[in-house]
Amino acid sequence: MDDGTEPIADDELLYRRIPTSVPWYSASTGLSPQAFAPHAKNDTTGLSVTRAKYKSIRAAAKGRPAKSYHVAILRAGDLRQRGIQVMPHPLPEDPGYAELPDLNAGRLKRSNGSAYSLRNCVSV
Amino acid sequence: MLTLERTPFMSDVSPKVVSTNADTQLPVMSIEAGFQAARTAWQRLIDFSLIEWGRDPDRFTDEGVEAPDGQIIALAIAVAERYRDQGYAAPDSVVPDPNGGIVFERRENGSSEVIHVWDDGHVEYMRFEGTRLVARETLLV
Numbered sequence: 001m002d003d004g005t006e007p008i009a010d011d012e013l014l015y016r017r018i019p020t021s022v023p024w025y026s027a028s029t030g031l032s033p034q035a036f037a038p039h040a041k042n043d044t045t046g047l048s049v050t051r052a053k054y055k056s057i058r059a060a061a062k063g064r065p066a067k068s069y070h071v072a073i074l075r076a077g078d079l080r081q082r083g084i085q086v087m088p089h090p091l092p093e094d095p096g097y098a099e100l101p102d103l104n105a106g107r108l109k110r111s112n113g114s115a116y117s118l119r120n121c122v123s124v
Numbered sequence: 125m126l127t128l129e130r131t132p133f134m135s136d137v138s139p140k141v142v143s144t145n146a147d148t149q150l151p152v153m154s155i156e157a158g159f160q161a162a163r164t165a166w167q168r169l170i171d172f173s174l175i176e177w178g179r180d181p182d183r184f185t186d187e188g189v190e191a192p193d194g195q196i197i198a199l200a201i202a203v204a205e206r207y208r209d210q211g212y213a214a215p216d217s218v219v220p221d222p223n224g225g226i227v228f229e230r231r232e233n234g235s236s237e238v239i240h241v242w243d244d245g246h247v248e249y250m251r252f253e254g255t256r257l258v259a260r261e262t263l264l265v
Binding site for chain 2: 026040
């Protein structure tokens with residue numbers, strides 16, 4: 001039985017929650033790389049994503065009460081092809097939690113290139 | 125006071141020209157019309173995005189998102205007005221970053237140009253060819 005510590009396979013899908021209150025996605029302009037920019041306090045070790053094998057897309061879309069969210073879908077292999085590592089980081093309450101360590105707060109002002117490369121391998 | 129060190133942003137400056145009315149029937153946008161269209165597009169971003177954000181600064185506050193404060197919004201407006209008045213092509217979008225900054229972005233033929241107003245007031249220009257960062261410089265002194 002997997003517990004979230006097993007390596008993430010290239011064909012695994014990952015979810016990234018994107019608040020609808022922020023104009024990071026629209027049908028006309030597509031997805032902004034800012035949706036993948038690390039937060040200075042929350043993403044100190046990497047950008048957070050959820051492994052689809054552990055959570056439904058509906059559950060992944062749940063954030064703050066009374067808020068709504070888009071969910072971006074990424075494939076682990078596509079990220080790795082672009083030089084972005086994907087690491088499992090299971091939490092007791094969320095075994096599907098994972099991180100993209102290349103996109104961390106310490107590299108905030110240097111990581112835009114990586115965030116841009118994500119634009120081409122995501123569906124929302 | 126805001127001083128822009130260089131102004132490389134957003135492709136070529138659309139030159140002002142004297143209208144002769146000779147080509148008004150052509151089904152293409154004149155250069156002057158292009159200048160006006162760019163100016164209008166910049167103004168739309170200022171009026172309908174940046175000023176609106178200033179009126180309701182907490183609208184973006186969510187998990188993992190810090191809304192830009194009034195000072196950063198004012199700086200972004202100053203940047204937008206500068207490039208509007210210089211006739212640069214307008215960005216396709218302006219969005220907040222997750223840390224209280226603001227990002228202008230323009231895409232064309234597989235390349236992207238970005239002006240990033242960081243939350244600390246630092247302003248940068250970046251150019252991407254595809255997803256590769258090919259130019260980056262500070263715009264503020």
